[in-house]
Amino acid sequence: MMMDEEGEDEEEEEEPEAAPPSPSIFSPELRAVMQVWNNYKAMKKRRQAMGCGGADTGPGDQKQAEEAQKRRKKRRSRVLFPSDGRKFMPKQKERSRAKPFLFLFSIIVFLQVYNAIENLDDHVLKYDLEGLEKTLGREVFGQQRAVETLMEHLQDYLSTYSHQRPLALSVHGPSGVGKSHLGRLLARHFRSVVGDQLVIQYFTAHSCPPDEDEGVCAAELVAQVVAATTVAEEDDRIPLVVLDEAQLMPAAMLDALLDLLKPDQSNELLNVVYVLLSNLGHEDITRHVLHNSSSSSSSSSSFFSKGQEMEMEEALRSSLAEKQHPLWGEVEALVALLLLEKSHVVECFLEEMMREGFYPERAHVEQLAAEMAYYSAGGRQYSQHGCKQVVARVNSL
Template sequence: MPKMRDNDLSNGGLESQVDEEEEGEEEEEEKKTTPFNPSSPSLFSPQLKAMMRIRNKYQALKKRRISSNSAAPATPRANMPEVFTFEQLAEQKKKNRRRKSRVLFPSDSRKFLPKEKERSRAKPFLILFSIIVFLQVYNAIENLDDHVVKYDLEGLEKTLGREVFGQKRGVDTLMEHLRDYLSTYSHKRPLALSVHGPSGVGKSHLGRLLTRHFRSVVGDQLVVQYFALHNCPPSESPGRCAAELTARVAQVVARAEADERIPVVVLDEAHAMRPPVLNALLELLQPDQSNEFLNVVYVLLGSLGHEEIIRHVLQNSSSSSSSSSFWKSQENDMEDVIRSSLAEQHPLWAEVDVVALTLLEKSHVVECFLEEMTREGFYPDLGHVDQLAGELSYYSAGGRQYSQNGCKQVVAKVNLL
């Protein structure tokens, strides 16, 4: 019987024994249900009474537990396992996502200043370094300006634009080369400019203007003006002419090195120079020389390649495009053609920068007449000037008239007045 009692308690989920009060109440209920007759003998054995008493207790406890569960929802015990569902996992993920979505921003104002020891020491050095770099760049720019101002290239550009008619693009190209080269004093090789053009377009006049200007800014001793037919006539030995030219250039560059200036050598009538003279010039243009021979400006003036220039101008005069970019590309093509054709005659022309002067139109010839008549003291009558300009020979192409001899006959026409 004790075994049955233990099994009944374990099957009912009982955790403790029944207290004395509950036993008393159950005995009273049992007495009420069982009629008491002392005179009659007991119909049940003690074992059966014990089993009935245990059963009544179990039924009473079961009714009490059911009534308590219906009154209040049962809470899961701590030692009972939880049932896993995917809904709980989804709810947990939503909670974690809500927690992660929260962004905390720092306060706008600092509550305390950093200590002196915690401040970076690199900040003063960075400021000092920036100031030094600024001063170096400013000093370099000032040095470039000083070199350009020393040679007065702005005044030269105004003079050439005023006195050389119809060659604005050629003058701009020439000034661009001079400005880039004369902005510094130290160079890796000399600057050699070769000005080419037909007869009467202003090559010799351009050479005279360059010589006059640089003599006024750097001195007569640092400018060389060399005429091939005058300084080296056909009767003179070309080897001797080459030696004299080399010695003269060496004397000038030595004096220029002492004065820290760049000399200028203007070589007119370059088309009449013979091969020994051209060879001497080619040696002077090489980069493997002493430092004073690298800081020199050579300007060669000649009519070599004038056939290519005339052909190129006449072929492209009928083009409908008149933009500056179009003519700039046309001039570059013309200079490349001149350089390639001249390089076949002598290697010197492959080492120079070509500046091409184009044909003059009739309007430019009129300007030449006005300038010459004003210089000679004549009153410039426009009707008379047009008549004189019409007496010259012209090429006709693309609705334009180009002078065959430029302004070369203008002086003779004015002298006859």
């Protein structure tokens, strides 16, 4: 038995002292991470122990904890400033190449606009509209508002040469208020600034009498307009066509004029100013003046508001277009010459007598004016025949 136990002990002693280490299931990187984590937990435990000041800590550990605490305080109170050196310098802003071109483009546009404005002024200066306005204001009595309206349309149209359609102005008024005189002043002024070839002054009663064929009259008028516009096209000027006594024009002539006012025609026929003078609608104008007369105003041309003038113009336009001819529905503006007051008749007498070489006294002139026939409305006196009989009365003196 003893032999058996000894044999067993020898067998146990003969067993290998240590088995070779088996390969780990963790990779080296993972083991390194685990080791770092274990070190961190151990360090954390030591710091907690040092902070609590436990009895199991030795003098050396307490000293180390105090030094570590001082280092932390010193590190916390330290102020850090940014270093002067920069690893990455910011890129310099690139200058836009479009800015010089935009600046140059702005200068070009400004110069073109300025040049266009200067050209407009130069074009208007050819016609001396300022001198025309002074002449009309001085020689056409009692029609201040009508003259202003006429000049506004001429100023707008003559400020440029190229147009989409001609300018047609129709002047209406009772007998003796200055329609024919206005036409003569316009023709005289334009002859002085653009020449005789570019001004047509057409008197219907003389150029197309009742026994004349109206088709021939229409063809002759169109031929005159074409000849004037052809010359005007070469000189870059705008001709003037004054059509007096338009109420006597036959239907064929009115149709021809309506065709000339259409925009679909040759370029030279688009740059024309037509002024039609007639007494059509004079009953409406007389009725309107007498109905709206006011003794509070000092001038017959000033007691109409803008709304009243537009109302009268639209009523006159629709009436003429419906009862007379569609031509009056296509004109740019209808300008109404109003009734003349007694003071205007006195001015007519003075002007005519001075022209004939008389040096009249004021009392004599007022006596002559008082012999004329007048309408009475709103504390005013309006001449029934305007200044039409003034010339005959002065010639009889």
